[in-house]
Amino acid sequence: MPARPETGRETMETVRLTEDHPDFYLFNQGTLREAWRTFGSFHHGGGNPSTRFTLWAPAARQVSVTGSFNGWEGSRHRMESLGDTGVWTLDVPEARPGDLYKYEVLGADGRTVLKADPFARQGQLRPETASVIQGSGVYSWGDRVWMERKDRDPFGEPMNIYEMHPGSWRRSPDGGFLSWRQLAESLPEYLVEMGYTHVELMPVMEHPLDGSWGYQITGFYGVTSRYGTPDDFRFLVDRLHQAGIGVILDWVPGHFCRDSHGLARFDGTSLYEYADPLRADRPQWGTLAFDLGKNQVRSFLISNALYWLEEFHADGLRVDAVASMLYLDFGKDQGQWRPNRYGGREDLEAVEFLRELNRQVFSRHPAALMMAEESTAWPLVTAPVHLGGLGFNYKWNMGWMNDVLRYTGMDPIYRRWHHELLTFSFFYAFSENFVLPLSHDEVVHGKKSLLDRMPGDYWQKFAGLRLLAGYLMTHPGKKLLFMGGELGQFSEWDENRSLDWMLLNYPAHSSLHDYYRRLNHFYLEHPQLWEADHLEEGFSWVDPHNPRESVIAFLRTDRRGNTLLAVLNFTPRVHEDYRVGVPEAGSWREVLNSDHQDFGGSGVINEGDLVAEPQPWHNRTYSIRMRVPPLGMVLLEPGRGDGES
Numbered sequence: 001m002p003a004r005p006e007t008g009r010e011t012m013e014t015v016r017l018t019e020d021h022p023d024f025y026l027f028n029q030g031t032l033r034e035a036w037r038t039f040g041s042f043h044h045g046g047g048n049p050s051t052r053f054t055l056w057a058p059a060a061r062q063v064s065v066t067g068s069f070n071g072w073e074g075s076r077h078r079m080e081s082l083g084d085t086g087v088w089t090l091d092v093p094e095a096r097p098g099d100l101y102k103y104e105v106l107g108a109d110g111r112t113v114l115k116a117d118p119f120a121r122q123g124q125l126r127p128e129t130a131s132v133i134q135g136s137g138v139y140s141w142g143d144r145v146w147m148e149r150k151d152r153d154p155f156g157e158p159m160n161i162y163e164m165h166p167g168s169w170r171r172s173p174d175g176g177f178l179s180w181r182q183l184a185e186s187l188p189e190y191l192v193e194m195g196y197t198h199v200e201l202m203p204v205m206e207h208p209l210d211g212s213w214g215y216q217i218t219g220f221y222g223v224t225s226r227y228g229t230p231d232d233f234r235f236l237v238d239r240l241h242q243a244g245i246g247v248i249l250d251w252v253p254g255h256f257c258r259d260s261h262g263l264a265r266f267d268g269t270s271l272y273e274y275a276d277p278l279r280a281d282r283p284q285w286g287t288l289a290f291d292l293g294k295n296q297v298r299s300f301l302i303s304n305a306l307y308w309l310e311e312f313h314a315d316g317l318r319v320d321a322v323a324s325m326l327y328l329d330f331g332k333d334q335g336q337w338r339p340n341r342y343g344g345r346e347d348l349e350a351v352e353f354l355r356e357l358n359r360q361v362f363s364r365h366p367a368a369l370m371m372a373e374e375s376t377a378w379p380l381v382t383a384p385v386h387l388g389g390l391g392f393n394y395k396w397n398m399g400w401m402n403d404v405l406r407y408t409g410m411d412p413i414y415r416r417w418h419h420e421l422l423t424f425s426f427f428y429a430f431s432e433n434f435v436l437p438l439s440h441d442e443v444v445h446g447k448k449s450l451l452d453r454m455p456g457d458y459w460q461k462f463a464g465l466r467l468l469a470g471y472l473m474t475h476p477g478k479k480l481l482f483m484g485g486e487l488g489q490f491s492e493w494d495e496n497r498s499l500d501w502m503l504l505n506y507p508a509h510s511s512l513h514d515y516y517r518r519l520n521h522f523y524l525e526h527p528q529l530w531e532a533d534h535l536e537e538g539f540s541w542v543d544p545h546n547p548r549e550s551v552i553a554f555l556r557t558d559r560r561g562n563t564l565l566a567v568l569n570f571t572p573r574v575h576e577d578y579r580v581g582v583p584e585a586g587s588w589r590e591v592l593n594s595d596h597q598d599f600g601g602s603g604v605i606n607e608g609d610l611v612a613e614p615q616p617w618h619n620r621t622y623s624i625r626m627r628v629p630p631l632g633m634v635l636l637e638p639g640r641g642d643g644e645s
Helices: 022-029 180-194 230-242 295-311 322-326 348-364 398-408 412-418 420-427 458-474 501-505 507-525
Strands: 040-044 050-056 062-067 087-092 100-106 112-115 160-164 198-201 219-223 246-251 316-319 369-372 394-396 434-438 478-482 539-543 551-557 563-569 575-582 587-593 609-611 622-628 632-638
Touching: 022 295, 050 100, 062 087, 160 507, 180 230, 180 507, 219 230, 219 295, 230 246, 246 295, 246 369, 295 316, 295 348, 322 348, 348 369, 398 412, 398 420, 398 434, 398 458, 412 420, 420 551, 434 458, 458 478, 458 507, 458 563, 458 632, 501 507, 507 587, 539 575, 551 575, 563 575, 563 622, 609 622, 622 632
Parallel strands: 160 198, 160 478, 198 246, 246 316, 316 369, 369 394, 394 434, 434 478
Antiparallel strands: 040 050, 050 087, 062 100, 100 112, 539 551, 551 563, 563 632, 575 622, 587 609, 587 632
């Protein structure tokens, strides 16, 4: 990713805005890519300090600026309409950084409403809803080395993502939120220690309800004030980058809140949302869908994506709920939607929007990560736009997640009849560029924590979770774990409290935590597990067809031909003399075993060299005999390994 200008906020142009301003033309054409530099509030200091307010509200009859600087009397600062641009603007000498404001909008429906600024850089702490004027200062970034790296190849690099909710990772002793700067004191060190390469933050944009986790947004350009200021958030990103950790932000272009101070019926019309209620309504979330066929909305959203990449140095965006955008009938019953012009259920405007979004992002930031949370079989999600794809470079593999959690959640006695849940994902692993997510959605709403999903007694639950983690780490695709999984939380995630860090005082949980640390670093140290992640030659089956014993074996290979042999046993039965086909003669040595006693296992390990015998097995010329632990994973390397377990 090329270096970006070291700007943290934008300064106001000193020229007077007029209706022939080129940005307004581009905005209305749907091609303005830096709308945040034109719309919103901009303080200009110097000899004649003033704050300029610029707003798009084409159907409004009158707009005023009201705030703490004028006693919330909108009549004192009425904005000027700039011809047929739909834009209103006003310079207010009395307004200063830190002042609160809203727009008083007399809409086309004859109602006067108070609206937060759609382009506000910061909002008032909930439950209050005003926007906050930002100053014209510049944040001094310290991540130049990270930003100027020229050799970043996301496909050929390890990617181990730690998904987290900023407000509940840790809490202060009094139960309150940690600020962005407080998180910066401990989070980068923890991620490095645990072997993560990236952190994915659930939405950091302003939102009114804690329980929405940030997915119902009112301020798309505003860093939520729950944890501090925009510069405080920049500080966190800066420290993460200096520690070598990439930052991915959850981004939600599919819908927005109905709250009266937000985007809904902004100027007395369906401005940001579809006018057709069948198109606008998102009944499953109680929200409204953006009108992606409207030029100005596309300018608003694509600019917003670039804003987070450029003004906050984000390394990528995970685009939420892409399936809800692609299908007109998503989450809707019969009669709640109508077909497209060809009679299909595909949302043609959303398809074009997503393609244009990715075109614009990659034209400016070729190494950015654009990840689609797409839960259907829509084809070519990660294919380039010019080849007919949607243009993302990664897709969450929701099918893999659902299959493996269903499989590992059932009693081992029944797994032999559901072996395909374990193996099917390998057969389409290279159809897209996948991220394998064990995400927040899987540890809430009665689904249980990852640990509690595992069947059996106390020991079997921990063994099952270690095995699940090993399966994730050895399966082709990049990796993602939601916070708390590495602690072995028994309780579901609760956004209202901290993770259960006290669990690390108990041996079973501390051993599991050590296992995750060792497994993550093993992954980073072994290119066999990531260098050819998206190439079919990076994976080959040894044995996918042993449902009776619920054992699978496969090889992972890097671009130089170095291999790892993975053997995974999904039953509590120990195999003392298990034969596995190998691709070459010589010796093999165990390099990682999830059943090692250091990790809380039973200690069924393979000591010393395992010499390949010239006995064909699993369609291979040679084979080895080994111990396979209960509910365990064994990784072996050819030749002399380091002997670590």
